[in-house]
Amino acid sequence: MFEFENMLHDEFIELPFKIMFLTVVFIFGICIGSFLNVVIIRLPRHESLIKRASHCMTCGTKIRPIDLIPVFSWLFLRGRCHSCGEKISPRYPIVESLNGIMYVLTFIVLDINAKAIITCILMSLLIVVGFMDWDTHEIDMIVVGLIFVLAIPAAIFTDDVELVHRVIGALAISVPFFIIGEVSRPIIRKKFNEDFRAIELGDTILMFAAGALLGTQAVIVSALIGIIAAAVCGIILKVITKDSKFAFGPYLSIGIAAAMLWGNQIAQWYIGLLTYEPQ
Ligand SMILES: [Zn+2]
Incomplete structure (x- = not known):
């Protein structure tokens, strides 16, 4: 934290710096969101969270690294698997962007400090709890x-x-x-x-x-x-x-x-x- 602590609410800090910081937070957030998708799907089935590479739910084809970029790959592929053309659920980019947005919102509201970091972790855990409960009750x-x-x-x-x-x-x-x-x-x-x-x-x-x-x-x-x-x-x-x-x-x-x-x-x-x- 040290020198960055509570910099977002500091009016003497330049706006471009704040925007840059929040952009990095958003990108980090959607990457974590990508992992949350894996957790939401695999945890109820007791599958390993890391062992098996991501694969298409329909044809089983391993997903190319280029198609693993959060949100953007889904938009670029227009929501379809590159191999079989089957629809990929919009749930994936929704969970990814939701996590990114919640991280950004957390830092905007709480500023850069320990509570904000704890809150970001909480946001990700709540996304998992909420979507898993929605799916599996x-x-x-x-x-x-x-x-x-x-x-x-x-x-x-x-x-x-x-x-x-x-x-x-x-x-x-x-x-x-x-x-x-x-x-x-x-x-x-x-x-x-x-x-x-x-x-x-x-x-x-x-x-x-x-x-x-x-x-x-x-x-x-x-x-x-x-x-x-x-x-x-x-x-x-x-x-x-x-x-x-x-x-x-x-x-x-x-x-x-x-x-x-x-x-x-x-x-x-x-x-x-x-x-x-x-x-
Ligand atoms: Zn497929």
Whole structure:
């Protein structure tokens, strides 16, 4: 960090330098995003993340190095495999650019410091959690474990959350989620004759890990944003797909990402609204 620390918000630093820095961050972000695609596809199948070279999902042809450039290769190939011409999912460039954009956004909001680096790692882990849950209705415990572990460097290198609020934060949402899950289980079994919970254990453990990282205020904000996003998108998706099964993880991930960037400001603003007294 040293001499670069908090340079982006420094008005005496030239704009071209800032743009150059953010461009490098974006390119780095889409390259990591390329690896996230591999993780999202291979982790649920328990395939090695590094052993086998990337290959076409249809014809199995090994992908040429020239076609492995994040985002740009997909655009250049117009979204088709160079060997069999089969469509390549737009998911690949979407995940890559999303990761690049989240890195850039993180540095713009937080500036260059330890919290920004921890947040970038979190953003990538959330992209994996969100897309994997969307695909498989399963939240991967290895990735959630990594989010929890991020609370350690956060506690050492940043000072915006007190240790006691990391403990309370871990419990603030996960405990109510657990209770809702337990209470809903017999009701769902009785009504639909199926064994699942209104809020799954995976979502509960995700909010435990996120709470340790975010602290009390921000984790409550993250859950509120997640619930609102899930309600809005859930209604829209239900109209389109008529599918009643529903992954909560992607929306919680959006909430956690937003709360990591703006959690305390949103909490202050909301508390300000509640305690507003007209003169
Ligand atoms: Zn192919």
